[in-house]
Amino acid sequence: MVAPLTDAEIKRRIDAVNAHPTLRAAARALGLKPSTLGHFVESLKAQRQAPPEMPEIAPPSPAEIRDVNFWRNKAKKAEEQAATSEHVLREMAGVFQRPLSLPEWVLPGSGETGRAVGLVHLSDLHCGEVVRPEETGGINAYNPEIFRRRFRRMIDASIRILPRWSSDCDLKGVVVALNGDLVSGDIHAELRETNALTSHEQVALVTDEAAAGLRKLADTFGAVLVTVTPGNHGRTTEKTHAKRMAALSYDVMIGNILAREFASDPRITVNCASGADIVFPLFGWSVLQTHGDSMGTGGGMGFAGPELPIVRGGKKIKLSGFATGEHYDIILTAHYHTSSNPGTVLANGSMVGYSEYALRIRGLPEPPQQWLALIHEKWGLRERVPVVLEDPARPKRARIRVPAGMSVS
Numbered sequence: 545m546v547a548p549l550t551d552a553e554i555k556r557r558i559d560a561v562n563a564h565p566t567l568r569a570a571a572r573a574l575g576l577k578p579s580t581l582g583h584f585v586e587s588l589k590a591q592r593q594a595p596p597e598m599p600e601i602a603p604p605s606p607a608e609i610r611d612v613n614f615w616r617n618k619a620k621k622a623e624e625q626a627a628t629s630e631h632v633l634r635e636m637a638g639v640f641q642r643p644l645s646l647p648e649w650v651l652p653g654s655g656e657t658g659r660a661v662g663l664v665h666l667s668d669l670h671c672g673e674v675v676r677p678e679e680t681g682g683i684n685a686y687n688p689e690i691f692r693r694r695f696r697r698m699i700d701a702s703i704r705i706l707p708r709w710s711s712d713c714d715l716k717g718v719v720v721a722l723n724g725d726l727v728s729g730d731i732h733a734e735l736r737e738t739n740a741l742t743s744h745e746q747v748a749l750v751t752d753e754a755a756a757g758l759r760k761l762a763d764t765f766g767a768v769l770v771t772v773t774p775g776n777h778g779r780t781t782e783k784t785h786a787k788r789m790a791a792l793s794y795d796v797m798i799g800n801i802l803a804r805e806f807a808s809d810p811r812i813t814v815n816c817a818s819g820a821d822i823v824f825p826l827f828g829w830s831v832l833q834t835h836g837d838s839m840g841t842g843g844g845m846g847f848a849g850p851e852l853p854i855v856r857g858g859k860k861i862k863l864s865g866f867a868t869g870e871h872y873d874i875i876l877t878a879h880y881h882t883s884s885n886p887g888t889v890l891a892n893g894s895m896v897g898y899s900e901y902a903l904r905i906r907g908l909p910e911p912p913q914q915w916l917a918l919i920h921e922k923w924g925l926r927e928r929v930p931v932v933l934e935d936p937a938r939p940k941r942a943r944i945r946v947p948a949g950m951s952v953s
Contacts, residue, residue: 557584644815644824649716649767652828657922661826662706662718662765665915666698666726667835667878668894670777672739672746673728675899682939683909684898688740688749694895694933698914699757701931703764709918709927717767719826719919720758723878723892724775724835726750726795731777743780747794751801758802762811770814771822772799775835775879784837790818827921829873832861836879836891849908850880850891858889874925883913883930890915893930911936 549557557574561581564570571581653659675686706715727746730736741749762768774793776784781792790796796816803814815822821834839857858875865872875889881902883893897912911932918927 557581558588561585644822645813646815646824647717647767647769647813650719650769650824650826652825653921658713659827659921660710660713660715660926661769661919662702662710662715663890663915663917663919664698664702664718664720664761665723665876665878665890665892665917666695666720666895667723667775667892667914668725668881668896669695669750670725670728670894670896671750672741672743673735673896673899674738674740675896677940679900680898680903682941683903684912686896686899691749691895692753694912695753695757697933698895698916698931699760702761702916705916705929705931706765706918713920715765717769718761718765719769719771720761721833721876722754722770722772722795722799723833723876724773724795724837725777725878725894726754726775726798727778728896729777729779729794731779731782743794747798747801751798751805754798754802755805758806758812762809766811768812769824770799770802770812771824771833772796772802772814772816773822773833773835774817774820776837786838789820790816823870823872826874826919829919829924830871831874831876832865832872833876834861836877839877850882851884851886854880854882854884854889854891855886858886874919881907882910883915885928888925890917890925890928895933897934 557570560570560574561567564573567581567585568578571578574581649659650661669691670686671691672688673686675684677683677685702718706718727743727750728735728739728741729746730739730743739746758768758770772795774790774795778793778795779785779789780794785792799814799816803816806812806814815824817833820838821832823830823832825831836854836857839853839860854877857877861875862872873888876892877889878892878894880891881894881896882891884891892915893910893913895912895914898907898909902909912934913930913932916929916931917925920926
């Protein structure tokens with residue numbers, strides 16, 4: 545018959561269990577078999593005596609139970625922690641860009657309220673793409689030569705219109721937003737088969753035209769700020785990557801080439817995004833620029849077409865900014881090839897214009913056009929107009945041959 549354990553032996557075994565990380569280690573220290581100590585512990589559990597001294601969870605205090613302010617403060621702390629985590633995640637994902645190099649003329653002033661800047665919004669150039677008029681019902685045509693003509697027309701229109709808009713204010717310079725899809729790219733097989741230029745040739749052509757246009761703007765207005773964000777057509781990967789999105793983009797490559805080109809020209813400052821977005825100040829106004837393919841709103845549906853995802857995207861951007869303490873006064877988007885201006889969102893049209901793809905999805909024909917705007921220090925987004933890059937003309941429909949003798953009256 546096994547003799548009952550003394551109180552001293554029970555305490556010795558419990559102390560050993562508390563002092564060692566495992567039962568095997570405690571048994572070795574006690575000189576017992578692990579199975580013996582295991583049976584001892586199980587017997588204590590059966591008697592509802594916990595061998596280790598477990599910390600007790602204190603019951604909620606009366607203040608915690610009854611005080612509404614306690615839970616309100618706790619919820620506020622949780623929201624602050626969530627906002628901090630969101631900020632870190634967005635920064636790690638590359639949403640927040642590297643530090644910007646900003647000229648003094650875009651920074652908030654010391655009491656002045658009459659300053660203004662012009663905004664030239666360039667996106668969806670699709671340089672290198674070929675659009676055949678016979679495949680678009682005669683509505684549109686596009687090739688590298690037409691790209692040159694339309695791009696230069698946009699620069700010339702900016703030079704003519706902005707001085708008229710700013711006759712009552714001090715125009716400090718021009719912001720040129722290069723907002724993605726500057727090249728057609730080779731992301732689809734049909735583009736690789738039909739593009740007039742390879743992706744590298746597209747980069748070279750856009751860089752040459754952009755450099756000439758920026759010099760012309762700098763000669764006219766004295767100062768130019770260039771902001772560059774990546775689009776989906778400029779990617780060098782088969783699928784869009786969330787990580788290293790800007791580093792894998794022909795659009796940002798163009799921006800980096802322009803930055804080196806104008807490194808010694810103090811009139812022109814070039815900033816490239818390190819992720820999908822770039823945020824910069826214009827006087828006291830905060831501007832967010834993003835191509836629009838990563839707004840998480842999908843494509844256009846129903847009679848409203850792309851208008852609904854543009855509106856939803858603007859709302860989502862503002863709400864995500866609020867979660868991290870950011871406020872965006874002006875949002876520049878593109879991607880949908882649809883000129884729209886819901887609130888302070890400037891959704892850009894395209895330079896390529898109506899295409900075979902737009903016809904296939906029965907999209908509404910829109911002329912090739914890009915936003916031109918004036919940002920006033922006091923009034924914010926004051927003037928804006930989509931600059932149409934082709935003169936209006938009736939579509940040149942394909943001629944239909946009729947058999948001889950058939951009446952066409």
